[in-house]
Structure formats: structure tokens, C-alpha cells
Amino acid sequence: MISVGIDAGAATTKAVVLRDNEIAGYIIIPTGFDFRKAGEKAYEEVLSKCGINKIEVGKILATGYGRSSIGFADKTISEITAHARGVGYLIPAAHTIIDIGGQDSKVIITENGKVVDFLMNDRCAAGTGKFLEYTAKALEISLNELGTLALVSKNPAKISSMCTVFAESEVISLRAQKTKKEDIAAGLIESIILRATSMVKKLGIKPEVAFVGGVAKNPGVVKAFEKALDTRVQLPEEPQITGAFGAALLI
Amino acid sequence: MVEDSIFLRSLDLFKDAFPGRINQILKSKEDGKKIVGTLCLYVPDEIIYACGADRVILCGGRSAPIVAAEEYLPRNLCPLIKSSFGSVIDQKCSKTKSCPHFGLVDLIVAEATCDGKKKMYELLDKYIPTYVMDLPQKPENQNALEYYIKELDSLKDVLEKLTGNKITDVLLRKEIKSANETRRLLHALYELRKRDSPPIRGTEMLKVLQQMHFLAPDEFRKNLVLLLDELKVKKRESSGPRIMISGCPMASGNMKVPEIIENRGGLIVVEESCTGTRAFWDLVDENKEPMRALAERYLKIPCACMSPNDRRIAQILQLAGDFNVDGVVYYTLQFCHGYNVEKYRVGEALKQSGIPLLSIETDYSGADSEQIKTRVDAFLEMLE
Ligand code: SF4
Numbered sequence: 360m361i362s363v364g365i366d367a368g369a370a371t372t373k374a375v376v377l378r379d380n381e382i383a384g385y386i387i388i389p390t391g392f393d394f395r396k397a398g399e400k401a402y403e404e405v406l407s408k409c410g411i412n413k414i415e416v417g418k419i420l421a422t423g424y425g426r427s428s429i430g431f432a433d434k435t436i437s438e439i440t441a442h443a444r445g446v447g448y449l450i451p452a453a454h455t456i457i458d459i460g461g462q463d464s465k466v467i468i469t470e471n472g473k474v475v476d477f478l479m480n481d482r483c484a485a486g487t488g489k490f491l492e493y494t495a496k497a498l499e500i501s502l503n504e505l506g507t508l509a510l511v512s513k514n515p516a517k518i519s520s521m522c523t524v525f526a527e528s529e530v531i532s533l534r535a536q537k538t539k540k541e542d543i544a545a546g547l548i549e550s551i552i553l554r555a556t557s558m559v560k561k562l563g564i565k566p567e568v569a570f571v572g573g574v575a576k577n578p579g580v581v582k583a584f585e586k587a588l589d590t591r592v593q594l595p596e597e598p599q600i601t602g603a604f605g606a607a608l609l610i
Numbered sequence: 611m612v613e614d615s616i617f618l619r620s621l622d623l624f625k626d627a628f629p630g631r632i633n634q635i636l637k638s639k640e641d642g643k644k645i646v647g648t649l650c651l652y653v654p655d656e657i658i659y660a661c662g663a664d665r666v667i668l669c670g671g672r673s674a675p676i677v678a679a680e681e682y683l684p685r686n687l688c689p690l691i692k693s694s695f696g697s698v699i700d701q702k703c704s705k706t707k708s709c710p711h712f713g714l715v716d717l718i719v720a721e722a723t724c725d726g727k728k729k730m731y732e733l734l735d736k737y738i739p740t741y742v743m744d745l746p747q748k749p750e751n752q753n754a755l756e757y758y759i760k761e762l763d764s765l766k767d768v769l770e771k772l773t774g775n776k777i778t779d780v781l782l783r784k785e786i787k788s789a790n791e792t793r794r795l796l797h798a799l800y801e802l803r804k805r806d807s808p809p810i811r812g813t814e815m816l817k818v819l820q821q822m823h824f825l826a827p828d829e830f831r832k833n834l835v836l837l838l839d840e841l842k843v844k845k846r847e848s849s850g851p852r853i854m855i856s857g858c859p860m861a862s863g864n865m866k867v868p869e870i871i872e873n874r875g876g877l878i879v880v881e882e883s884c885t886g887t888r889a890f891w892d893l894v895d896e897n898k899e900p901m902r903a904l905a906e907r908y909l910k911i912p913c914a915c916m917s918p919n920d921r922r923i924a925q926i927l928q929l930a931g932d933f934n935v936d937g938v939v940y941y942t943l944q945f946c947h948g949y950n951v952e953k954y955r956v957g958e959a960l961k962q963s964g965i966p967l968l969s970i971e972t973d974y975s976g977a978d979s980e981q982i983k984t985r986v987d988a989f990l991e992m993l994e
């Protein structure tokens with residue numbers, strides 16, 4: 360059977376095609392303004408990438424912030440349940456899932472593949488991918504460079520503002536004080552780590568820890584996380600698609 | 611999913627009561643009756659009515675008046691406080707047409723509960739005479755009850771002066787009796803919600819309870835009897851995870867979170883809130899000296915302004931068992947420190963009892979509706 364999971368995220372839309380529970384292909388595209396259009400585009404592109412015809416598709420399940428806009432889906436599911444399912448399949452030993460996406464961050468605790476508790480921060484950009492994106496701009500580097508640059512820092516700067524707008528001006532004043540770029544980069548990463556680890560601590564860490572979402576692709580963040588949590592952090596091969604993958608599995 | 615196939619005619623009595631009640635207040639005023647405004651459950655209705663005055667609740671649940679209030683009050687203040695204050699300002703300064711009752715009261719009987727309200731009352735007094743009743747903050751203290759009785763005695767004097775009427779024990783007993791009757795009816799109604807398929811939804815119940823201190827007690831009770839009669843005979847198919855709401859009051863106009871919960875397939879079976887059980891749970895002892903009996907009953911209200919407040923935690927656990935609750939949605943308004951801080955201990959107690967908790971902290975805007983939906987969906991999926 361062929362099933363498709365679509366994760367309509369605020370920043371990116373992800374689609375995963377499963378053939379008998381094996382990934383046949385996936386795609387990640389920017390969401391832009393319109394969840395529905397992005398969902399349709401991701402769906403069509405992923406099918407053509409896999410050489411699959413629409414009539415062959417058994418079921419479509421949508422998840423993510425814009426899930427209710429995906430009108431052609433058979434069902435919708437929250438991204439919390441979807442990530443838990445996806446990560447549970449890929450990394451069965453993981454019981455604490457940290458997901459940092461473009462616009463939100465969440466921590467999910469699971470037991471036998473089921474969600475037992477979760478926390479979400481989605482009220483502002485603090486502690487999300489957006490935070491890094493904005494502040495990287497203030498450093499005039501790309502998001503990827505931020506991560507690699509941070510790895511060489513020996514003395515991370517203290518960024519005290521959680522708020523993206525204030526952090527941006529903090530970066531500007533640090534630059535004026537001639538603080539090293541790598542130290543600012545590391546400081547920025549520590550700031551979002553702090554936010555996520557406080558959520559993890561609130562729920563109580565349950566080994567193993569898995570890290571997913573777009574920000575998990577950033578090696579600097581991963582390393583900082585392992586340091587802050589004092590434990591190894593597991594990553595799926597493609598951390599950005601666990602929501603869509605989980606949704607496709609849930610059919 | 612909760613099915614909405616049946617139609618409760620008597621619910622309209624509550625929903626459509628607004629204009630009639632406003633006319634009633636206007637008429638009472640013409641007849642020389644005094645109107646008292648209240649903003650908290652710690653102010654006993656019985657004393658106000660024994661004095662021949664009428665009472666109307668001034669707790670604001672709408673977001674529109676908040677803009678006006680923010681000219682006077684800080685932004686980081688509980689929306690209930692801002693909405694209430696803003697509604698008075700709207701009436702007194704710009705004479706808007708909505709919610710005229712805010713402008714019709716002769717005296718506000720306020721109370722020393724949370725800091726935000728206490729300080730807001732100092733400003734409110736400029737627009738409507740506001741009498742602030744003190745409350746013991748540690749209800750289990752030895753002299754807390756005696757102190758509260760004294761405060762109620764002072765309130766009695768204030769009301770007698772306002773109306774020119776004497777409050778006698780006979781009058782108090784009569785009011786206590788009928789208020790207890792209302793409480794018993796609400797208990798009977800909540801009893802029906804313990805069923806596997808409750809005949810009334812949480813959103814419907816909330817609309818009823820939001821009228822409890824707006825309507826005159828007799829009218830509220832009369833409508834309640836009709837509703838109860840209707841509910842007793844109607845069968846309703848409802849399913850979905852059984853949810854308890856616990857936390858801050860949801861004043862009239864504020865339906866956001868319960869609506870989301872029930873639209874997404876949850877079934878609200880009980881609310882531990884001032885628009886829920888706290889409004890009617892304990893009865894007044896009809897055999898005791900009335901003022902003492904009133905003080906004893908009202909001091910039992912487990913508000914998060916009080917410390918210690920273990921009785922609230924005990925009550926939540928009790929209700930969770932009695933109503934066969936699958937999960938608790940802990941509802942708080944932003945900047946309500948009492949309920950937000952108490953969340954930790956409630957969460958710990960629920961965890962020990964194996965009852966999942968979802969915490970939602972919000973305000974009166976619709977800005978976070980989508981985010982709340984995601985949390986609620988995930989919570990319901992987790993409970994299924
Ligand atoms: S929550 Fe506390 S302060 Fe507010 S109405 Fe209830 S008893 Fe009064």
C-alpha cells in the first residue's frame with residue numbers, strides 16, 4: 360500500500376511517500392504564504408519524484424501547523440502525535456523527543472511509542488529556528504555558517520535576551536564591542552538550547568534523547584545540546600521529515 | 611465526537627436573558643432599588659439581597675474593553691481585570707451601548723483577593739463608589755473565620771446605609787434557603803454530567819454558569835429548574851475523552867478554550883473554576899446563626915489567592931474521580947500569578963494520581979487559537 364504524509368509546517372512543507380512502510384521518497388519545500396498551495400505542490404512533486412501516479416495512493420494524512428488547510432488529506436493529526444510515531448519507528452530507544460522547527464519548539468515524552476506528556480513553545484520566535492535565522496542575519500552569515508562557526512568558539516558570548524528582536528540588537532552591540540563572531544554564534548546557540556533544555560527539565564528527561572526538526576541539522580546546535588543535557592543525542596538520517604513520516608505511518 | 615443532535619430549549623432562557631435583565635435593572639432603579647456590582651465569589655449574594663438591593667456581576671470576559679483599560683492599567687495585567695475596568699470606563703466615559711449594566715450600579719462591593727484587582731479597585735472608585743471588603747489570606751488560621759465574620763458585619767452596615775433597609779436574621783435565613791436551593795439544583799445538574807453520555811456539554815454549562823451572578827437569583831433558579839427537567843428526560847449520545855477544566859474563571863464573553871476543546875472532540879464533564887464548582891459546591895448551614903454560617907461557607911471557596919490552598923488540590927482529585935475524568939486542562943489567564951503558580955503543585959498531585967494535564971495560559975485575544983488547537987488535538991490524541 361502507498362501512503363503519503365504531509366507536514367504543513369509554518370516555514371517548510373514536508374511530504375513523505377511510504378510504500379509498505381518503507382520510505383519511497385520525500386521532499387521539503389518552503390511553505391510561503393499559502394499552506395494549501397504548498398501542500399499541493401509538495402504532494403505533486405514528491406509523487407513525480409517517486410514516479411507514482413495519484414490513483415496508486417491509498418491514503419493521505421496531514422499534520423503540522425497548517426494541517427487543516429490540506430483539504431485533500433483523508434485525515435489530520437497533531438504534529439506531536441506524528442513526531443512521536445515517526446521517531447518511535449526510526450529510533451525505538453528514544454523516549455524524549457526534542458523538535459525545534461522554524462516557528463516552534465516542543466518536547467515530547469513517549470512510552471511504548473505513545474505520547475505521555477509534552478510541552479510546546481509556539482507563542483513567539485524565541486527558542487526556534489527563526490531566532491537563529493534572524494540573529495545570523497545580524498551577524499551577516501548564513502544559518503549553516505552559524506553552526507559551523509560556533510563549533511570553534513572557546514568563549515561563547517552571553518546573550519541575555521530570549522526575545523528575537525532584542526537579541527538582534529544585542530548582537531549588534533556585541534559586534535560593536537569587537538566580540539569574536541564565533542563567540543557570538545555560540546552564544547546565540549546556547550540561548551536557544553537554554554530554552555529547550557528548560558522544557559526538557561520541566562518534563563523530566565527519559566533516555567534516550569532524539570533531536571528532530573530543521574534546527575537539528577545544525578551541527579553546532581547538536582553539540583551544544585549534548586553538552587547542556589550531558590547525554591548523547593540521537594538524530595534520524597533526515598531530522599526534518601519525522602513528522603510527515605510519522606503521519607504516513609499512522610494511516 | 612460530541613453529537614449536537616438534540617436541542618435544549620431551556621438553554622435559550624439563559625442565552626437570551628440579557629436584554630430582559632437590563633430592563634429589569636433599569637426598572638428597579640426607577641423604583642428606588644439600589645444595584646450592587648460584584649467581581650468575586652467571596653462576596654455573599656445573600657447579604658446583598660437580604661438588604662433589598664439587586665446584584666450584578668461585573669467580571670469582564672470580552673476583549674474589546676481592554677484597549678480603553680490599557681490607558682490606565684499596565685499591559686501585563688490579567689485580562690479579566692482589564693476587561694472589567696475597561697467596561698466601566700466605556701460606560702462612564704464614552705457611553706458605549708454594549709454591557710450597560712456596568713454603568714448602572716450604585717456601589718461596587720469589591721474584595722481583597724489578588725493584587726491586580728485590589729489595586730485596580732483604587733482606580734475604579736473614581737468612576738463608581740467602590741467598597742473593598744478585606745479577606746483573611748490564610749483561611750486555616752485560627753482567627754481567620756472571626757475576622758471574616760467581622761468583615762461581613764461591616765459589609766452589612768455599608769449595605770444598610772446604602773439602602774436604608776435593615777438586614778435581619780429572618781431575611782438572611784430566607785436568602786440562605788433559596789441560595790442553597792440553587793446550589794442543590796446545580797449539584798443535581800452536575801450529577802447528570804457523571805453519566806457516560808452527559809446530556810449537557812461543557813460549553814452549554816458554561817453559558818449557564820456565566821449567568822449565575824448576572825441574573826437575579828430567582829430568575830436563575832427558575833430557569834435552572836426548567837433546564838433540569840428537560841435534561842432529565844433527554845438522552846444524548848456523546849463520547850470523547852472526558853475533560854475537567856481547572857483554573858481561572860471564564861467570565862461572560864470568554865468561551866475560547868472550552869469551545870476549542872469541544873469542537874476538537876473533547877467532552878468537558880466538570881469545571882473546577884469560579885464559573886464551575888467553586889460557585890456552588892458548598893452549602894450554607896441553615897441551622898446556624900446566619901452570619902457565621904455564611905462566613906463558614908464562603909471561606910471554604912478554594913481560590914488560589916489563599917494560602918495554603920491544599921483544599922483545592924484535594925477538591926480537584928476528588929472531582930477527577932467522581933466525574934471519571936481522563937485528563938485535566940489547566941486553564942489560566944496571563945499574569946494571574948495565583949493560579950499560574952499553583953499549577954505546579956496541582957500538576958504534581960495529578961501526576962501522582964496518573965491523570966494527564968494540559969496547561970493552557972492565554973488571554974482574551976484570538977491570536978493563539980491555532981496554537982491552542984494543536985495542543986488540544988495532541989492532548990486528546992494522547993488520551994484516546
Ligand atoms: S478566582 Fe478567586 S478572586 Fe476570582 S472570582 Fe474566584 S474566588 Fe474571586
Ligand code: SF4
Pocket residue numbers: 688689690691723724726727858859915943945946947948949
Ligand atoms: S484571574 Fe487571577 S489575576 Fe485575574 S482577577 Fe482572577 S485571581 Fe486575579
